[in-house]
Amino acid sequence: MELRQLRTFRVVAERLHFTQAAEELHLAQSSVSAQIRLLEEELGVALFDRIGRRILLTEAGETLLQYARRMETMDREIRHELRQDEQIAGALTIRIPETVAAECIPPVVERFHARHPRATLSFINCDDVRLREELNTGRIDLAFLLTDEVALPNVTVEPLRSEPLMLVAAPGHPLAAGGAVTSAMLQEATLLHMRVD
Amino acid sequence: MELRQLRTFRVVAERLHFTQAAEELHLAQSSVSAQIRLLEEELGVALFDRIGRRILLTEAGETLLQYARRMETMDREIRHELRQDEQIAGALTIRIPETVAAECIPPVVERFHARHPRATLSFINCDDVRLREELNTGRIDLAFLLTDEVALPNVTVEPLRSEPLMLVAAPGHPLAAGGAVTSAMLQEATLLHMRVD
DNA sequence: GTATAAAATCGTTGGAAGCGATTGAAGACA
DNA sequence: TGTCTTCAATCGCTTCCAACGATTTTATAC
Numbered sequence A, B: 001m002e003l004r005q006l007r008t009f010r011v012v013a014e015r016l017h018f019t020q021a022a023e024e025l026h027l028a029q030s031s032v033s034a035q036i037r038l039l040e041e042e043l044g045v046a047l048f049d050r051i052g053r054r055i056l057l058t059e060a061g062e063t064l065l066q067y068a069r070r071m072e073t074m075d076r077e078i079r080h081e082l083r084q085d086e087q088i089a090g091a092l093t094i095r096i097p098e099t100v101a102a103e104c105i106p107p108v109v110e111r112f113h114a115r116h117p118r119a120t121l122s123f124i125n126c127d128d129v130r131l132r133e134e135l136n137t138g139r140i141d142l143a144f145l146l147t148d149e150v151a152l153p154n155v156t157v158e159p160l161r162s163e164p165l166m167l168v169a170a171p172g173h174p175l176a177a178g179g180a181v182t183s184a185m186l187q188e189a190t191l192l193h194m195r196v197d
Numbered sequence C: 001g002t003a004t005a006a007a008a009t010c011g012t013t014g015g016a017a018g019c020g021a022t023t024g025a026a027g028a029c030a
Numbered sequence D: 001t002g003t004c005t006t007c008a009a010t011c012g013c014t015t016c017c018a019a020c021g022a023t024t025t026t027a028t029a030c
Helices: A003-015 A018-025 A029-043 A058-083 A096-115 A131-137 A184-187 B002-015 B018-025 B029-043 B058-084 B100-116 B131-137 B183-188
Strands: A049-052 A055-056 A090-096 A121-126 B048-051 B052-059 B090-096 B118-125
Touching: A003 A018, A003 A029, A029 B058, A029 B100, A055 A058, A055 B002, A055 B052, A058 B058, A090 A096, A096 A121, B002 B018, B002 B029, B002 B058, B018 B118, B058 B131, B100 B118, B100 B183
Parallel strands: A090 A121, B090 B118
Antiparallel strands: A049 A055, B048 B052
């Protein structure tokens, strides 16, 4: 006895018509007959009374129909429940510079939540230098950094993309006068910039 | 997904060992692997975590195990319940001459009851001539007759066997004197005999 | 008696399920 | 560190079963 046979039996039992059942199941009528015959042989019981060219459920058929429906319901339940199990669930804690977060995070969060509704994301500003310890202890799961390069043992680092570094000054500022800006000139200026640990 | 696959999965899940499960199921280990792989592909979910050469149930696997057990239980229930359904149940009412009943019925009833415990038999003495009406109205289901022949419309009649007709007399009776007995002699005698309608 | 409808049956074929052998990977242990 | 053992995955092969189309059988309608 297999679920395939029970499904076929259920359709035949509901329609009381082999040919129509075969159409609904996209099978040949002979295949439906064969499945029912094997089922009856295995269970050692007639499931249908063949009255002329009409068929009727036997008492055993009625009993089996109840079970067949329960089996099919359970089959659907399994698939539904497993679909929840396969959903990614849990919490991710992520360090990310606020300036990057402000620009990139909202659309990413939206798509992530749409795909994994049972997972939650937490963001923390990236002002802590003890990244490796935080990653290894599990306090954070992931970090985005604005930096040249990072080499940390036991931490996987992957460059995502490059960003141009721009010098921006007020119109009246001496550095805005035009001409090349040397690193010596920058040393004397007051700079507003991201700290890179 | 078929019951065969669920049974295989259940055994693997309980033993957490493909090779041992294959032995229990009388299958080759490769067949067990194939069944589990197909099940995982169809459900779109990993059922086991392969940690080195150990296997563990995933969350989805735990869920499926519950269902697999319920399915197998239901399978057993079906077969058990159908075994009751296939038993012949009901009541048979039978007319039979008392003399025949006394000789033949006890062993027949014993065997019949052993084979069909849920069916009951009732016997009525065969002194009613309205057999056909009784059969057609369902008052009786079956009748045994001691007679030459019966021709009743809508009633199936089947000869079972022939019985010799014996003349028995007391030792001092005139008919016991010896010599041939003619029908004329019988007409004058007082006979104790079964009435044949 | 003829036509029609429906299930049963038969012979054929493609695909799936099982098998044995091999590979690959991970522990166990010297 | 290297070897051995264990176990699941994989591969190629074979067998068998399930589906199919065609035909037969049976019963009902006309």
